[in-house]
Amino acid sequence: MNLLFKLLPEQATEYARQVDELYLFILAVSVFFTALFVFLMVYFTVKYRHKAGSTEKVEPPHEHYTPEMIGGGLLLALLMVMFFWGAKLYFKAQRPPADAMEILVTGKQWMWKIQHPSGKKEINTLHLPVGRAIKLNMTSEDVIHNFFIPAFRVKNDTVPGRYTQLWFKPDKIGTYHLFCTEYCGTEHSRMGGYVKVMSEEEYENWTSGGAGADETPVEAGARHFAELGCIACHGAISGALGPNLAGVYGKEVNFSDGSSLVRDDDYIRESILNPQAKLVAGYAPIMPTFQGQVSEEQLGHLIAYIKSLE
Amino acid sequence: MDETRPAYLAHHFEHLEQQKQSATLGIWLFLITEVMFFGGLFLGYIVYRGLYPEAWTLGSSKLNITLGAINTVILILSSLTMAMSVRSAQVGSRKQCANFILLTIIFGSAFLGIKAIEYGGKFFPGPDAHYFLIPGKDFFIDSPFSNGVQIFFSFYFTMTGMHAIHMIIGIGILFWLYVKARKGDFHENYYNPVEVTGLYWHFVDIVWIFLFPLLYLIGRH
């Protein structure tokens, strides 16, 4: 019932409050112009209504371009305020702090698989500690999904074949909706659940407890690295056939064709699945592909492991 | 009532010049839609070539450059004969006009025949081939870039296939035009339909002029 009287849902982050400010500004502008417009419509209709049998001639309008152009310019200025304000907040949403805690999210028809850095896994529920910056590293196993938390005012598509990110810093303990917001098939509307923001202490208990402490993604990644034989070429020994991976994440790498880029999650994923796509300068193209041998989940672990290497 | 109205002036036009200008403007507008249509494919091509340049070069090397080059020459010749048919009509050589249209049909058909041979070669590469280049679950080529090559061939078949469909439609229109030309319908006072068809035909030719180097000549020296 209270939905009818509250303009917006609960605000569980500072960012949500800031987005709401902007929302209310646009709302105020909209209400103002709608009211003005409707008022003029009604007023002119009444004041200049047709009087049957009147012999008064209607004057054709005189075209005044200057006031119109000035009005258009003023409108554009107002719109640019909206644009810049929205862009500023958008930048914030695109730039997670470096110390954000990373949680892996994989969307698949029709559930969200989530794994915490402690290794703890969950489905359709996201437990979070209050007051900490959290970054979600997301992908999809099949079609495009979208991870949406209305109380945080953020969402992002999860796309198969690449990684997308979402970050927030919840500052209010509570339970909030989690929705999939990109149509993905029959059970699209059931693909969701809750975000549970809890105190730091409760989160620590939750994340380390439960039947059998799970491997952390980093530990799992280390295990895959050994099991799949990566260590044979990428072990840090002289004369190694593959580049040493210690400390490489986030640094620039040069390729044999002269191009270069900063190593990110997508690059690591591509190097595992399609190693010849970008060949590191100075190395022979002998790395085999692991397409079909690693799942999305394992890829996520391997990336977490490589990121952790110093 | 107008005794001076020729039969080839449609009833809703005031005079012949209006009809001619309308038809010409119409075909140019239609060709703009064709540019936008093929444009979508060219956009996809550019995006993926940028992402997978080695795959694109490898895929291109598997195309039959000889047949492609022959087809390019054939199509250019067909545009020449098409232009000649317009000129013939313009100077009143009604029979020559019809003959040049027929030649254009023959060249166009030859193009399609060679294309069929090319496609056949992809579907049936022979027992010694160590690749199968039809995209889909049976596609294979022994290369680390095979995924990209599969996308290349998806574009190859879609782009040349769309082009071939346009050629088939064009040949159909040319047949209709040929029948009318044989009856002597086109002459110095009325040749706009030949011109309009010619514009369509030249456009289809130009699309191929782009397709040939973009598909067949990547990385060739």
Place this chain on the structure above:
Amino acid sequence: MSDAITSTDAGFPAKNYLIEKITVSSWLLTLDHKRIAILYLVSLLAFFLIGGLAALIFRIDLMTPGPEGKLLASETYNKFFTTHGIVMIFFFLIPSIPAVLGNFLVPIMVGAKDFAFPKINLASWYVFMAGGVLALVATIAGGVETGWTFYTPYSTMYANSNVILAVCGAFIAGFSSIMTALNFIVTIHKMRAPGLTWFRLPLFIWAMYATALVILLGTPVIAITLVMIFVERVFGFGIFDPALGGDPVLFQHLFWFYSHPAVYIMILPAMGVVSEVISCFSRRRLYGYKVIAFSSLAIAVIGFFVWGHHMFVSSQSTFAGLTFSFLTFFVAVPTALKMLNWIMTLYKGSVRLTSPMLYAFGFLGLFVIGGLTGLFLSTLATDIHLHDTYFVVAHFHYVMVGGGVMGFLGGIHFWWSKMTGKKYPEGLAVFTAIVIFIGFNLTFFPQFQLGAHGMPRRYHVYPEEFQMLHISSTTGAMVLGLGYLIMAVYLIWSLVKGKPAGKNPWEARGLEWETDSPPPTHNFHDIPVVRHPVYAYEYESETSMEPEKT
């Protein structure tokens, strides 16, 4: 029936395009643009009924949050909203005003006997019907449930429904659109009557021209995109397959490159109608004629550069997001200038609140809300929250139905007498317009609130707290449906029992009002010569030198 239309009551012409030859083949093989317009009218109303019923059914299902007690299974629900979108967009809204009112009026308004290409015009209707039949077959043969947006890789690799049939139907319908646009542009350029310079053209013609430009440049791109879905699904060609390194987001760029300008195809014609109606019922030349004309072109052009505002959370780059948000704001300026000019036409005019004028006012009020809510969506930070929620659904229904459909219905009412020679009952029409207005707002206003609170779109089951708003929305949909039904009844009634309308029952200005209602097959007895600027209420008519009778 034949009695009524051959009646020789005062003002009803004995020879007109409707009754000159009434065999089936004379209708199905007609080259007369006016008959083709009527063919389109009948088929479009059938599609509107189908799309509308689909909506009514799933709105009834949405009265319960589920998962218990739902009317439909989830998969069926998904098919219903997909059908609603495909039918309403491709087979109703995009053709609507151009194919009916444009086809009927454009040659008459430019003073020509017919379009430049009458056979292409007839062919366009058959092509449209072919596409429509395919889409209906897709529905009857089990339906499609990808959403009208066909996003990959769902549509190409995962959907188990009649995607190919639906895609072919939409592809074919696109040709119909292009044929219509070709005819409009060539006719407006080459077949204007003597004296009819560009700036003497009615603003409806400018609107049709701008729309035709958008159709011409945009439709081929959706065509090739649909071809790509086809080859990927049927032949297994990997274009958007992520396992091969394909990019599913590339599909979105190609899709929205057309589908954004498509919304301007749906609204520009309605704006053209509004210009004509407001001018007539203020008895005044439009304020800022040139601004309105050039704004139509500006909207058409800018509309091609903003497609990425549908993709802010698609994983496109920050730079792309900024660019598309920035450009999207620009389209608001010409739109706002038009709205201002329509209001200023009322100023010092002589305003009559007839039924067409009520629809024009409905357009103004609802489009202003729809347009302003677009600002929430072009602003990046708020769009991230509102994207893919009911807020977007409400926004686009306000502009497409509150704007587009109101414009269509206003035009139908305004030119009904010209097309049929009959008058419908004005009082009932006024009442129905109000019912439709109320029903529309009841249906869609609550959806802004639903969306702001996070209710996602295309959702079958939903959290209980959203139920009240859904119930109000469904109630509104029933009122809206009732309004449309009443309208259909009195319009059909008027064909049989309506009074003859005469040449110019609204005392409007324009070449169409100087010929009979209904017009003769060749539109005019003599090709008119235009002597005045358009909307010259100070003279008897566009062609006359006589001053206005008072």
